[in-house]
Amino acid sequence: DADVTQTPRNRITKTGKRIMLECSQTKGHDRMYWYRQDPGLGLQLIYYSFDVKDINKGEISDGYSVSRQAQAKFSLSLESAIPNQTALYFCATSEPSGGQETQYFGPGTRLLVL
Amino acid sequence: DQQVKQNSPSLSVQEGRISILNCDYTNSMFDYFLWYKKYPAEGPTFLISISSIKDKNEDGRFTVFLNKSAKHLSLHIVPSQPGDSAVYFCAAGGSYNTDKLIFGTGTRLQVFP
Numbered sequence: 001d002a003d004v005t006q007t008p009r010n011r012i013t014k015t016g017k018r019i020m021l022e023c024s025q026t027k028g029h030d031r032m033y034w035y036r037q038d039p040g041l042g043l044q045l046i047y048y049s050f051d052v053k054d055i056n057k058g059e060i061s062d063g064y065s066v067s068r069q070a071q072a073k074f075s076l077s078l079e080s081a082i083p084n085q086t087a088l089y090f091c092a093t094s095e096p097s098g099g100q101e102t103q104y105f106g107p108g109t110r111l112l113v114l
Numbered sequence: 115d116q117q118v119k120q121n122s123p124s125l126s127v128q129e130g131r132i133s134i135l136n137c138d139y140t141n142s143m144f145d146y147f148l149w150y151k152k153y154p155a156e157g158p159t160f161l162i163s164i165s166s167i168k169d170k171n172e173d174g175r176f177t178v179f180l181n182k183s184a185k186h187l188s189l190h191i192v193p194s195q196p197g198d199s200a201v202y203f204c205a206a207g208g209s210y211n212t213d214k215l216i217f218g219t220g221t222r223l224q225v226f227p
């Protein structure tokens with residue numbers, strides 16, 4: 001079984017709809033992240049959480065919200081989806097080790113907003 | 115302002131030859147650097163890392179070199195194999211940024227027979 005799972009894997013929605021992307025992990029890590037990937041722009045950080053009670057905005061948090069329901073679950077919501085939120089979304093987890101952080105990614109959710 | 119840059123969006127290499135992927139950074143506060151590999155329809159997977167106190171780290175066919183004075187790192191793959199065809203991201207992290215990683219834009223490597 002995968003250590004970091006994301007649901008759904010693909011989603012098509014319409015402008016103005018509210019949608020939620022879910023992430024679960026079995027690695028036991030405290031830290032979780034949400035990124036989006038756009039062609040030519042790499043991975044941009046949307047939100048991150050260092051433990052269940054800690055939520056922080058990343059570089060591009062406008063239009064998004066998150067919920068850390070438990071150590072293992074971190075959900076990303078688009079309150080009112082717009083076409084420029086069409087992208088590939090990745091969840092990741094990490095835990096400090098040996099003086100560095102290595103992030104482990106889920107398989108991604110491909111979102112299309114019409 | 116992009117702190118981590120991969121200026122080559124793509125690279126094509128013949129099987130068996132060396133692949134060299136480059137990455138430049140602007141912030142001298144980074145403590146470590148990582149390379150990730152990404153296949154289509156999958157998430158990025160960790161490949162190799164290097165601490166800022168080292169100038170080389172090797173793992174099998176993969177070697178990362180760090181030149182701090184030039185703020186440049188490179189990933190060497192020798193010999194290249196068709197299964198290495200993927201997008202490679204470099205990333206940088208440090209305690210100054212609470213260890214959040216900053217990613218480059220990626221380089222698509224194609225290894226042809």
